Amino acid sequence: MRIQHKYSYNMNGVYLVTEEKQNTGHSLSIQEAEILLKAKSLGFLVVIIFVEAATSAYHTTAQHRVKMNEMKEFILRNPNANSVIFFDESRVTRLIEDFYTGFIVPVKEKIPTLTLYSTKLEGEWDENDPIVQMRLTLAYEESARKSSTAYSYHNGVINKSPNDGKPKRPGSRYPYGYTKLSKEDIELIPDENASIVQFIFYLYSYGYSEKKIATLLENSNVPSPSEYNHWNDSSIRYILTNHWYKGDLTWFARTSYSNSKKKSIEEISLFSNHHQGLIGSSLWEITQFFRNSKNKDRMNSPFLLRNLVFCKDCGETLKTKNQTSAKSKNDSSFYFCSNCKCKVRKDTLHQKTINDFAMRWARGLKSQIQTFKKVSSNWKQMCAKTIQSLKDDIDVLRYKLGTLKETDEFYEELLQAVESQLKFQEKQKLYYQSVLLRIEELSKDQMLLEIIARFLLDIYRYSTEEKRSIFLLSIKQIEFDFKRDHFNIEYRLSPYVEIETLMDDSLEMKTS
Numbered sequence: 001m002r003i004q005h006k007y008s009y010n011m012n013g014v015y016l017v018t019e020e021k022q023n024t025g026h027s028l029s030i031q032e033a034e035i036l037l038k039a040k041s042l043g044f045l046v047v048i049i050f051v052e053a054a055t056s057a058y059h060t061t062a063q064h065r066v067k068m069n070e071m072k073e074f075i076l077r078n079p080n081a082n083s084v085i086f087f088d089e090s091r092v093t094r095l096i097e098d099f100y101t102g103f104i105v106p107v108k109e110k111i112p113t114l115t116l117y118s119t120k121l122e123g124e125w126d127e128n129d130p131i132v133q134m135r136l137t138l139a140y141e142e143s144a145r146k147s148s149t150a151y152s153y154h155n156g157v158i159n160k161s162p163n164d165g166k167p168k169r170p171g172s173r174y175p176y177g178y179t180k181l182s183k184e185d186i187e188l189i190p191d192e193n194a195s196i197v198q199f200i201f202y203l204y205s206y207g208y209s210e211k212k213i214a215t216l217l218e219n220s221n222v223p224s225p226s227e228y229n230h231w232n233d234s235s236i237r238y239i240l241t242n243h244w245y246k247g248d249l250t251w252f253a254r255t256s257y258s259n260s261k262k263k264s265i266e267e268i269s270l271f272s273n274h275h276q277g278l279i280g281s282s283l284w285e286i287t288q289f290f291r292n293s294k295n296k297d298r299m300n301s302p303f304l305l306r307n308l309v310f311c312k313d314c315g316e317t318l319k320t321k322n323q324t325s326a327k328s329k330n331d332s333s334f335y336f337c338s339n340c341k342c343k344v345r346k347d348t349l350h351q352k353t354i355n356d357f358a359m360r361w362a363r364g365l366k367s368q369i370q371t372f373k374k375v376s377s378n379w380k381q382m383c384a385k386t387i388q389s390l391k392d393d394i395d396v397l398r399y400k401l402g403t404l405k406e407t408d409e410f411y412e413e414l415l416q417a418v419e420s421q422l423k424f425q426e427k428q429k430l431y432y433q434s435v436l437l438r439i440e441e442l443s444k445d446q447m448l449l450e451i452i453a454r455f456l457l458d459i460y461r462y463s464t465e466e467k468r469s470i471f472l473l474s475i476k477q478i479e480f481d482f483k484r485d486h487f488n489i490e491y492r493l494s495p496y497v498e499i500e501t502l503m504d505d506s507l508e509m510k511t512s
Ligand SMILES: [Zn+2]
Pocket: 311, 312, 313, 314, 315, 316, 337, 338, 339, 340, 341
């Protein structure tokens, strides 16, 4: 029998050190018994059991749970610690991301070989497995339902003051994932569907299409939003485009009742941090980038690098061609430059890219986070400078406007020109102010850890759309030199592609 040190984690009970073969005389709780049984079946020796006092995983995030932290410290201090067994995932986390960023990421960074097991699942427990994620989601849903019953006894805690200065949402249906405790209540609170909303954003950030997500939810009998009878592309889209989930209040998002086409974000009245959002700014930023991307419906195409590769000679973006014949088993698809009539095999280019990619991210999580800190601080400075120079321009234009006289030659033309410039500069200023806010929110969001951690895993383990999503978030462009059969990858500084592109463009405008 293989004897290994084994650290188990349990939620309700006491510390147990079974190494000493102690029998305390108390009957073990069912959970402890199951953990011991699981350890035995895996051929492990249970060294220590961590037992949390009766805290609900739903209310306390993983970072705040005392025993989970003790377990983390214990594992980090003990070089022999190699595995954790827990009772089931609902006991570990109900907030999906917290166990990940608070426990798995910091522990696995130091001990990449640490394995996790759940007494409820066969084999190793993998946080990236969709089944595990679905189980986490359903566990969250169940505890939220229980919690909302308990909540009604404590609703004195909620600040119900109508005079807290915050704007109220105009009467309408509640967004899916939120509810009111009673008709009189002003505040909307997350309900049992909140985790479904988080799950949708999460899957979308991994490149899964609206249709695929809808099918998954429909097949799992997850209740759909009341406006929709079923999960389909449009109910998923309704959730993915709703600013409410980020904690912002928006009004007048429809141009008119007959025209449901959404206005662009600048035209919507927006109050940031208005209520408790369900998803953080990172997840929002990334899902919106995918939504706006022109290839959003082709994330599962075998051409993982579509629109990312260009020809060094002529600058043209490479096109793709699938030339695999039904008879031949070999995939002879390729990327090609239509200008130079040159081509490179798809598999060759993918292989080269993946090798380079693995080298690039081998430096680890910490240095990536440091890089991002520097980058975001540069961005903030750039935004602040741009806003200041726009303010100066606006002052000058206002002064010009004040000195214009009706008796001046070309008065009408001048007036029009100055006014339109003023309008443009004001709009630019508002835009950069909103970008600055976005960067500030993003630098506070812990989710960045999880997103960068995706780049560090073995890329072969991902599905096609997952690979595509990871390349889109991490690669700026690939330059292919057909003459020398050589290529060069330019990586992104952050996964926030839209902001990074804007900052690059602003910098280019200044230096040119
Ligand atoms: Zn070319």
